[in-house]
Amino acid sequence: MLTSVYVHFPWCLKKCPYCDFNSYGTARQDVPHAAYADAVLRELEFRSETLAERTLVSVFFGGGTPSLWDPEQLGRVLSAVTSAFGTVSPSLEVTVECNPTSLDRARAAALREAGVNRLSVGVQSLDETRLRFLGRLHDAPLALEALRAARAELPRVSADFMFGMPGQKAPDFVSELERVLETGVDHVSAYALTVESGTQFGELHRKGRLPLATDDDYAETFLAARRCLASHGMRHYEVSNHARPGEEARHNLHYWRGGDYLGLGAGAVGCLADPATLGASRWRSESHPAHYLERSGTKAVQAWTEALSPEDRVREALMLGLRTLEGVSLSRVAQQTGVTLTRGREQALARRTARGEVLLDGDVLRVLPEHWLALDAIVTDLF
Numbered sequence: 534m535l536t537s538v539y540v541h542f543p544w545c546l547k548k549c550p551y552c553d554f555n556s557y558g559t560a561r562q563d564v565p566h567a568a569y570a571d572a573v574l575r576e577l578e579f580r581s582e583t584l585a586e587r588t589l590v591s592v593f594f595g596g597g598t599p600s601l602w603d604p605e606q607l608g609r610v611l612s613a614v615t616s617a618f619g620t621v622s623p624s625l626e627v628t629v630e631c632n633p634t635s636l637d638r639a640r641a642a643a644l645r646e647a648g649v650n651r652l653s654v655g656v657q658s659l660d661e662t663r664l665r666f667l668g669r670l671h672d673a674p675l676a677l678e679a680l681r682a683a684r685a686e687l688p689r690v691s692a693d694f695m696f697g698m699p700g701q702k703a704p705d706f707v708s709e710l711e712r713v714l715e716t717g718v719d720h721v722s723a724y725a726l727t728v729e730s731g732t733q734f735g736e737l738h739r740k741g742r743l744p745l746a747t748d749d750d751y752a753e754t755f756l757a758a759r760r761c762l763a764s765h766g767m768r769h770y771e772v773s774n775h776a777r778p779g780e781e782a783r784h785n786l787h788y789w790r791g792g793d794y795l796g797l798g799a800g801a802v803g804c805l806a807d808p809a810t811l812g813a814s815r816w817r818s819e820s821h822p823a824h825y826l827e828r829s830g831t832k833a834v835q836a837w838t839e840a841l842s843p844e845d846r847v848r849e850a851l852m853l854g855l856r857t858l859e860g861v862s863l864s865r866v867a868q869q870t871g872v873t874l875t876r877g878r879e880q881a882l883a884r885r886t887a888r889g890e891v892l893l894d895g896d897v898l899r900v901l902p903e904h905w906l907a908l909d910a911i912v913t914d915l916f
């Protein structure tokens with residue numbers, strides 16, 4: 534069974550005002566590098582029962598800011614993860630999310646030596662005003678320097694961007710993308726700024742004090758980014774992701790195809806299929822680092838679990854797969870869940886197909902990219 538591993542690192546140098554990830558601002562010297570690695574290894578041991586029968590296809594260190602983690606400790610976790618699996622794919626992808634404030638050439642080299650082969654750098658913007666709006670600690674020159682350092686040491690580098698900020702027009706965003714492409718990155722993620730409750734931005738929005746982009750600016754920027762990146766040889770292979778052919782994030786493709794994944798670390802989510810019921814079980818570990826450190830390696834680390842029915846898995850396959858250029862394979866969904874995806878959805882499919890939004894092409898159901906801006910409504914209709 535092909536399986537991915539996600540390792541969560543919960544600390545950042547500062548909490549960004551828009552961020553609702555499980556991350557905690559902390560001083561660099563206060564990160565418990567070795568103790569956290571020990572805790573993750575205890576959790577790995579606790580969850581290792583079926584790993585000998587599985588094939589590891591990707592490992593993703595996300596956060597938080599995992600580039601803050603001492604590469605030696607991150608490497609210790611990576612090596613234990615690969616050893617725990619019966620088989621490791623020869624094309625194993627190992628990605629680390631990085632912030633420009635914790636990535637220089639020496640750190641990139643140390644991560645490569647630890648077994649990492651892909652870096653995803655949180656650039657977010659190359660406009661100083663917007664970087665300040667987002668509360669980021671880096672400026673544009675540092676972001677570009679981090680990308681060049683990453684490219685000098687690792688074969689595969691992604692730049693993460695945000696758009697949909699007040700006053701941001703499509704040509705502004707395109708010129709930022711053009712500058713980042715000069716560094717030679719092979720992958721760009723472009724996420725729309727979303728306002729989440731429980732964040733500083735959420736509070737400002739509630740009080741009517743957070744300016745945001747208009748819907749028209751958002752749509753124009755989304756489309757202009759696609760045209761710009763396509764003209765540089767990148768395929769828009771998922772709503773928020775663009776890559777040179779062959780450089781797509783294998784870890785994310787595995788999620789979107791409904792693959793099994795093991796989550797390790799504070800607040801990490803995992804989901805493994807149950808071959809007996811064709812459902813799946815999903816869990817999340819304790820989110821707060823102090824609780825995680827205390828409870829890891831025991832059942833008490835599990836803060837939450839849920840059982841997914843085969844039909845729940847079909848809805849997830851639609852929700853995730855229709856965001857991708859490759860679409861949803863009906864035969865794969867049937868094999869994973871025992872459910873015929875089209876059954877019970879005939880009317881919605883006919884409606885959306887007649888409008889030219891959805892295409893059923895042999896075994897594959899997909900939303901054509903020109904309709905991705907209306908994706909939420911289409912997926913809701915097919916639910």
Ligand code: SF4
Nearest residue numbers: 545548549552596597
């Ligand atoms: S650096 Fe990333 S994970 Fe950390 S607070 Fe900012 S957005 Fe959240």
